[in-house]
Every structure is written in structure tokens, then in C-alpha cells.
Amino acid sequence: MEKKRQYRTKQREELLGFFKKIPGRHMTAAEVCTCLHDEGIKIAQATVYRQMENMVDEGILSKYTADPSVPSCFIYLDKDGSCGEEPCHHCICEKCGRVIHVHCHEIDHLAEHLASEHGFVINPARTVFYGICAECAVKSDRGAE
Amino acid sequence: MEKKRQYRTKQREELLGFFKKIPGRHMTAAEVCTCLHDEGIKIAQATVYRQMENMVDEGILSKYTADPSVPSCFIYLDKDGSCGEEPCHHCICEKCGRVIHVHCHEIDHLAEHLASEHGFVINPARTVFYGICAECAVKSDRGAE
DNA sequence: CTAAGTGCAAAATGTTTGCATACTT
DNA sequence: AAGTATGCAAACATTTTGCACTTAG
Numbered sequence: 317m318e319k320k321r322q323y324r325t326k327q328r329e330e331l332l333g334f335f336k337k338i339p340g341r342h343m344t345a346a347e348v349c350t351c352l353h354d355e356g357i358k359i360a361q362a363t364v365y366r367q368m369e370n371m372v373d374e375g376i377l378s379k380y381t382a383d384p385s386v387p388s389c390f391i392y393l394d395k396d397g398s399c400g401e402e403p404c405h406h407c408i409c410e411k412c413g414r415v416i417h418v419h420c421h422e423i424d425h426l427a428e429h430l431a432s433e434h435g436f437v438i439n440p441a442r443t444v445f446y447g448i449c450a451e452c453a454v455k456s457d458r459g460a461e
Numbered sequence: 462m463e464k465k466r467q468y469r470t471k472q473r474e475e476l477l478g479f480f481k482k483i484p485g486r487h488m489t490a491a492e493v494c495t496c497l498h499d500e501g502i503k504i505a506q507a508t509v510y511r512q513m514e515n516m517v518d519e520g521i522l523s524k525y526t527a528d529p530s531v532p533s534c535f536i537y538l539d540k541d542g543s544c545g546e547e548p549c550h551h552c553i554c555e556k557c558g559r560v561i562h563v564h565c566h567e568i569d570h571l572a573e574h575l576a577s578e579h580g581f582v583i584n585p586a587r588t589v590f591y592g593i594c595a596e597c598a599v600k601s602d603r604g605a606e
Numbered sequence: 607c608t609a610a611g612t613g614c615a616a617a618a619t620g621t622t623t624g625c626a627t628a629c630t631t
Numbered sequence: 632a633a634g635t636a637t638g639c640a641a642a643c644a645t646t647t648t649g650c651a652c653t654t655a656g
Contacts, residue, residue, distance in 0.1 A: 323630050323635055345621085360638045365621065367636090381526050384645060387620060388529055407581045416581060422574040429567040435595030436552045436561060446588045450580030468610055468655050490646085505613045510646065512611090529620060532645060611654075618647070629636070 322370070327359045331367050335377065335392035340417060342380065344387035380444050382408060405440055409449035416449060467515075472504045476512050480522065480537035485562060487525065487534035487551075525589050527553055550585055554594035561594060 322328075334352060343351070345364045352359055368390050371377040381388045391406075405423045407416040427438045467473075479497060488496070490509045497504055513535050516522040526533045550568045552561040572583045 325629070325636060327637070362622075362639080363637055381529050384526050384529050384533055385619070385647075407575070407579075407583075409581075416579075418575070418579055418581070420574070420579070422571050422578075426567050426571045429565070430552070430563070430590070430592075433567075434552075434561070434563055434565070435598070436554075436563070436590070436592050437598060438552075438590050438592040443591045444588070445575070445581070445583050447575075447581050447583040453580070453582060470611055470655075472612070507614080507647080508612055530622075530644075607656100609654105609656085612652080614650095616647105616649085619645085620643100621645105622641105622643070624641085625639095627637080630634085631632105 327363050328367050330357050330359065331364065331371075332376070335371075335390075339392050342389035342391040344389055346387060348390070378406070378440075380406070380408065382444075382446075405443070405445065407445040407447060407449070409447065418445075472508050473512050475502050475504065476509065476516075477521070480516075480535075484537050487536040489532040489534055491532060493535070523585075525551070525553075527589070527591075550588070550590065552590040552592060552594070554592065554597055563590075 330352060331348070334348065345361060345368060348364050348368070349359065349361050368377055368379070372379045372390070376393060377390045378393050379388050379390050405418045405420065407418055409416065423440075427440070430436045430438055475497060476493070479493065490506060490513060493509050493513070494504065494506050513522055513524075517524045517535070521538060522535045523538050524533050524535050550563045550565065552563055554561070568585075572585070575581045575583055
């Protein structure tokens with residue numbers, strides 16, 4: 317809504333640099349803190365939260381919330397909302413928790429359809445597909461019943 | 462995994478009955494408590510949480526977590542994982558928070574594609590599309606800049 | 607009678623916020 | 632100088648848990 321002027325602070329630059337170094341990896345706020353701390357960079361967790369929330373708004377990061385009892389994950393997005401070269405969407409396996417990156421035009425196609433037919437513009441940065449990944453499907457085929 | 466014997470308690474039956482009465486509506490644990498309370502049925506919130514979590518595991522309910530700062534929502538599912546007659550998917554508007562139910566074969570098509578091509582079986586019960594709904598899009602067109 | 611469920615209140619957890627200080631522009 | 636950002640700790644909100652008691656099988 318109202319755009320606030322943004323200062324170029326040391327903490328923000330560090331965070332940005334950190335995320336750019338690990339494209340395609342998702343991290344919780346706490347993990348970001350720890351990783352930076354290990355590199356000798358100390359940023360308060362509140363700052364991490366605040367900046368990362370900003371970045372989500374700016375479309376720089378994407379945020380996932382699987383379950384309230386688990387910390388949200390953030391991941392770096394390229395300018396075009398992808399995690400790397402191509403537009404990227406995310407699937408989270410409900411069994412193993414793994415995040416799978418999918419580059420798939422079918423999803424883009426769906427997005428167009430929802431926009432034109434249903435007037436709903438998807439935000440790929442926040443939309444996550446939940447389900448069961450191939451490996452876990454195999455496992456539960458044997459384990460179930 | 463390990464299936465625990467389940468007792469048929471009054472509270473569980475009430476919850477089940479309550480959800481069956483409102484197919485297609487999503488409710489937080491607190492809302493469920495309040496609604497039941499208004500009907501003269503008093504169930505501890507802890508019990509609601511415990512039972513609803515069970516029901517999610519059993520595939521009776523679906524659970525959404527939009528954001529950790531907002532309570533999770535639960536919704537009743539039919540045997541086939543839908544919210545009513547047709548297979549149902551959910552879009553949440555990031556602006557107004559509204560949940561939009563979409564019955565759309567394009568999504569089913571995508572689901573098939575992900576399954577066959579990517580080996581990922583979507584769980585429609587948990588997958589939510591985030592984005593901006595038509596009404597909010599109009600508003601922000603005027604409001605922005 | 608035994609195992610499972612309930613209710614209450616207390617804990618736990620992730621996230622947000624108030625405020626004084628420090629930094630950007 | 633004015634407006635933001637930071638850091639810390641306290642505050643919050645939701646969800647989970649421990650425990651004594653009740654209920655279902």
C-alpha cells in the first residue's frame with residue numbers, strides 16, 4: 317500500500333548477500349541468524365524478521381508457512397519471481413518436509429487461467445503445493461495398511 | 462503410522478456433526494469453540510485442537526496455515542477430499558484474507574501433470590493458492606503509486 | 607478394569623512490538 | 632535535521648502439554 321522509503325543498511329545488505337549466495341535454499345529466521353553469526357555477522361532476530369518481511373513484500377524473498385508449530389521458511393527469488401533461471405514453483409512434501417522446486421509451464425498456464433477466468437492473480441512467491449513426493453509415495457505404498 | 466484405537470466420545474461426535482453441517486466453510490479452533498458454545502455445547506479448546514488434528518490425519522478435515530500470526534483454519538472434507546459436490550480448491554487473497562473456492566478443471570489438470578511428470582501428488586486439502594482477488598486488484602490499481 | 611479422552615491451566619514456540627539508540631539520507 | 636532501522640527484552644497469540652479425573656470399550 318503505502319511505500320516507505322528504504323534505507324540501505326549494513327544488516328539489510330548482509331541479509332541480501334546471504335540469500336543471494338544460497339539460491340534455491342529455504343531457511344528459517346533462526347537459521348539465517350545462526351548462519352550469519354557463524355560468519356561473524358551478528359544481526360538481531362527481530363531485525364531478520366523485519367527485513368525478511370520487507371523483502372517478501374518487495375518480492376525478493378518468498379515465505380512459506382507449513383504449520384504454526386514450525387518456523388516459516390524464506391527463500392530467495394530472482395527478479396522474475398523464480399529461484400534460479402526459470403520461473404519456479406514449490407512443492408512441499410507433507411511426509412518428509414522436503415521442498416521441491418518445479419519449473420513447469422503447466423503451472424504458469426494455470427496461473428493465467430485463474431487470472432483470466434477467476435480474476436485471481438496468483439502470487440507464486442507465496443503459493444506452495446502440498447502433497448507427497450515420489451520417494452515418500454513409494455515408502456507409504458509399502459508401509460500403509 | 463501406528464494407529465491408535467479411537468474412542469467414540471461425545472466431544473468427537475459433536476465436532477464431527479458440527480463440521481458436517483458447514484461444508485465449504487473454514488473455521489479456526491477458537492471459532493469452533495465459540496460456535497459450539499453458542500449452541501450450548503462446551504468443549505475445551507485443547508480437546509478441539511486434539512480432535513481436529515486427529516481428523517486431519519484421518520483425512521476428515523483439511524488444515525490451512527496462512528501465516529503463523531494467524532490461527533490455522535480447518536474445513537470439512539468429503540470422502541473424496543472435496544468441500545462439497547465438486548473437487549474444490551482454495552485461493553486466499555493476501556489483501557483481504559478472503560478464501561475463494563474454485564472448482565476448476567485446470568487445477569485438476571495441473572495435479573495430474575505434477576503427478577505423472579514430476580511424481581508429486583498434490584494434496585488439495587492442504588494446498589492453497591495465494592494471490593490477489595479481483596476486488597482487491599481493482600482497489601490497489603487505484604490506490605497504488 | 608484398562609486404555610483413551612477431557613478439561614484446566616501452565617508451558618512452549620514462533621513472531622511481533624515498544625523504546626531508546628544508532629544510522630542513512 | 633528528520634526519518635528509518637536496529638537491538639534488546641518484554642509482550643503476544645496460537646498451539647501443545649502435564650496431570651488428575653472421567654468415560655468408552
